[in-house]
Amino acid sequence: MTESSATNSVLLDAKTRAEALDRDDPLAFTQNEFNIPSKAQIASTRLPGPAPTEPGREDDKCVYLCGNSLGLQPKRTQTRLSQYLSTWATQGVQGHFKPLDDSPLPTWLDADERASQLIAPIVGALPAEVAVMQTLTANLHLLMSAFYRPDINGKHKIILERKAFPSDHFAVETQIRHHGLDPSTSMITLSSPSSPEDNVLTTSEILAAIDAHAADTALLLLPGIQYYTGQLLDIPTITAHAHSHGIFVIWDLAHAVGNVPLSLHDWDVDAAAWCSYKYLNSGPGCIGGLFVHERNAPGAPQAGNRLAGWWGNDKATRFAMDTEAGFHAVGGAAGFQLSNPSILDITSLSASLEIFHEAGGMAPLREKSLRLTGLLEELLQSLITEPERALFRIITPRDPSQRGAQLSLMLAPGLLLAVMRELERKGVIVDERKPDVIRVAPAPLYNTFADCVAFVEAFGEALAVAKRERDGEGKSRG
Secondary structure, rough: OHHHHHHHHHHHHHHHHHHHHHHHOOOOHHHHHHEEEEEHHHHHOOOOOOOOOOOHHHHEEEEEEEOOOOOOHHHHHHHHHHHHHHHHHHHHHHHHHHOOOOOOOOOOOOOHHHHHHHHHHHHHHHHHHHEEEEOOOHHHHHHHHHHHHOOOOOOOEEEEOOOOOOHHHHHHHHHHOOOOOOOOHHHEEEEOOOOOOOOOHHHHHHHHHHHHOOOHEEEEEEEEOOOOOOOEHHHHHHHHHHHOOOEEEEEEEEOOOOOOOOOOOOOOOOOEEEEOOOOOOOOOOOOEEEEEOOOOOOOOOOOOOOOHHHHHHHOOOOHHHHHHOOOOOOOOHHOOOOOOOOHHHHHHHHHHHHHHHOOHHHHHHHHHHHHHHHHHHHHHHHHHOOOHHEEEOOOOOOOHHEEEOEEEEEEEOHHHHHHHHHHOOOOOEOEEEEEOEEEEOOOOOOOHHHHHHHHHHHHHHHHHHOOOOOHHHHHHOO
């Protein structure tokens, strides 16, 4: 058997296996809840016309593995938004208070509370510990404004990772300067001695850094899942260790929420914030959320000096407009709210959260996610043959318990542009992080095992094209 025929045989076996896995998948129904773009649509430079009367063939769909950047649109989002627009059109201001008998939507006054009830099981919190509000970085600022108190016991440092998402760095630096301190002495950035290029921080390295700076550290800010590598950090162990040194802990859960099971209340997490447009599929730039443990909420002994706004005021007197009565915070995390939230955003988010509920919550989604990512990892080793296999490596931890729905692939230098171009040409959407990383994220709500096979097949071909172009350019320059 020739190498080509052997490769074709392995590919055929992989496709047959993926078809069987998809056929037996108890969560297969959730894929039909999403609008999956066709290859023609993602290649088009024009807005689409009216929806086609006939559904497209399965092989017309693109392979969308970019939910870690932007989740796909649930089909019911348009329905829920139309219901919201109809309420606004027919009820005007009454939509704030008047329930409609035939509408599944709450009144606008109660929309944020309903969204909090839907998302609480996803993050493992009491409903009162969650608020759907603002955006990720705004919520991080609100939490740090309340709980970063560098004048207490001489503690002034904030620890974060060196390769944290830039917005986290910007937020920390400005919070430190807000207190008249210098980031060069009050901001500690962690990097991995054992993995300096990939920046995969081991738990022991993080704990050691906490120990080294414990005497003068006030706050720890880390990601639940690191956006670049896809590494899932040991949230309960790190939180407990920081608490043993009197350090307040905030988690950035942008890439963890809706991706992996979380138990923020039981893990005794102090506070956390997240966006909702990745694995929660709410739409680009949509509303964020925050968690504040009940022991840190307004009225509790450890409550921080939070900023206040009218929507965080007691709902019973919120519209009384009585400034002399003073501010009386809503109980729990809702007391951190400032302005009234966008009902458009909350409606979009809640449409997706309904699907999470119908899927049975995070446990079955995590089980499928582990199988999807495991198959993807296996196929990257078995379907891609030399010399292409030597052109990339997986930098995400190989231990499934230390990663979410993402594998980050470090390419050999000079290949990224051509690989991304070829993948897009084949109708495969993934995310790039320059200079050399692509992030591949099979989301269990809408991705299939067949998607994993299709990606690896296209990726191998893209690597071959990119290598030929790179080597040809090198020869021409020589």
